[in-house]
Amino acid sequence: MAISIPPSDCLDSIYWTLSSTGCYSIKSGYATAFSKLWALKASSKDRLRLESSSVLFCKQRLWSLPISGKWRLFLWKILTNTLPLGSEAMKRNLDWNYFCVNCSSSTQFETPEHLFRDCPLASRIWMGSQLGINSHSGGHVNLQKWIINWISLFLKKEQSCYLISFFVSGLWRIWCIRNALKFRSSPVDLYSSMSLLSLDASLNIDAEHQYMLSQQRRLNHDQDDLSEMERIRNFFPHFLIGSAGCSDYIRVKCDAAWKPSFQAAAGWILKSSSGEVIYRGQAKFWASSAFQAEANALYLALSDALSKGFTHIDASSDCLNLVYQVAGLQAKTQDAVSILCCICNLLVCFHCFAISFCPRTLNRTTHAIAKCAIA
Numbered sequence: 001m002a003i004s005i006p007p008s009d010c011l012d013s014i015y016w017t018l019s020s021t022g023c024y025s026i027k028s029g030y031a032t033a034f035s036k037l038w039a040l041k042a043s044s045k046d047r048l049r050l051e052s053s054s055v056l057f058c059k060q061r062l063w064s065l066p067i068s069g070k071w072r073l074f075l076w077k078i079l080t081n082t083l084p085l086g087s088e089a090m091k092r093n094l095d096w097n098y099f100c101v102n103c104s105s106s107t108q109f110e111t112p113e114h115l116f117r118d119c120p121l122a123s124r125i126w127m128g129s130q131l132g133i134n135s136h137s138g139g140h141v142n143l144q145k146w147i148i149n150w151i152s153l154f155l156k157k158e159q160s161c162y163l164i165s166f167f168v169s170g171l172w173r174i175w176c177i178r179n180a181l182k183f184r185s186s187p188v189d190l191y192s193s194m195s196l197l198s199l200d201a202s203l204n205i206d207a208e209h210q211y212m213l214s215q216q217r218r219l220n221h222d223q224d225d226l227s228e229m230e231r232i233r234n235f236f237p238h239f240l241i242g243s244a245g246c247s248d249y250i251r252v253k254c255d256a257a258w259k260p261s262f263q264a265a266a267g268w269i270l271k272s273s274s275g276e277v278i279y280r281g282q283a284k285f286w287a288s289s290a291f292q293a294e295a296n297a298l299y300l301a302l303s304d305a306l307s308k309g310f311t312h313i314d315a316s317s318d319c320l321n322l323v324y325q326v327a328g329l330q331a332k333t334q335d336a337v338s339i340l341c342c343i344c345n346l347l348v349c350f351h352c353f354a355i356s357f358c359p360r361t362l363n364r365t366t367h368a369i370a371k372c373a374i375a
């Protein structure tokens with residue numbers, strides 16, 4: 001009785017129970033084929049390849065650095081050892097030139113440490129840049145650690161954006177010179193390279209500055225925002241649902257009560273935007289879980305609102321997972337998939353729809369209606 005039967009015709013579907021989303025993935029297939037122990041071994045081996053400080057930096061600080069997306073990705077590739085360097089090609093037995101092209105050496109392998117720090121060309125670039133770094137002094141640590149140390153130091157300084165821009169610009173320029181030599185055999189022009197380095201850094205500083213200004217403007221709510229508000233009101237009215245700028249919508253609140261005996265009930269109220277209660281509804285049904293009952297309560301409330309001709313809806317539920325799943329931010333819970341699909345089909349009929357979480361304390365009325373129905 002608790003299997004939810006969709007009101008509209010829909011085909012049966014097959015799903016993979018070994019992943020939370022119900023979709024088959026090669027990863028979960030492998031994990032099942034090899035035993036759990038093998039899966040564990042494989043993942044820990046992968047992790048050992050990188051230094052823990054590097055992993056931590058990539059997870060926490062890298063993506064908020066004041067540099068462009070292109071540079072963040074580049075830095076991430078250096079820190080995770082994924083740049084296609086000669087030393088990596090050698091490990092894989094590829095037929096490549098394994099030696100450093102920047103110093104046209106026939107003995108020095110192209111390792112990350114050599115290319116970006118110890119190579120004579122790299123040293124000249126570091127020394128000649130605005131930062132004046134003596135790269136010979138860092139020879140005792142690997143490149144990832146060296147980069148993280150410098151960036152951590154710059155982050156503590158007042159002009160961190162300026163310093164980090166010049167630092168990453170230096171790494172980027174060395175990489176550009178290496179690629180120009182390797183793939184186009186272009187001769188190295190150190191003078192123009194240093195100018196490009198400064199130009200890249202300045203462009204990045206400028207872009208960051210503009211971004212900070214735009215963020216500040218957004219916070220300050222100045223004249224610009226008023227015209228922006230007008231634009232939204234005229235062209236994207238559905239963005240305003242639920243905000244103070246919208247006055248023409250219906251508030252839908254719902255809640256469910258559920259017993260382990262699979263009995264369930266829903267209660268809902270429809271309110272005008274001024275807060276006046278227009279309608280109260282309740283229904284009894286069967287559900288296999290509390291979540292399924294919550295989803296069904298939302299479905300019943302929304303179909304009721306639609307049948308009464310309301311098309312601007314601001315819905316709220318005290319079930320956070322349901323809000324996430326309807327908004328598409330979380331994979332659907334398997335035993336409520338068909339109800340969630342029905343909800344999604346219903347949403348197409350509304351002109352505007354917004355859903356938000358409301359804490360249980362603000363949802364007492366609907367809770368009482370549902371409790372009353374199940375008793």
Ligand SMILES: [Zn+2]
Binds near residue numbers: 102
């Ligand atoms: Zn070299």
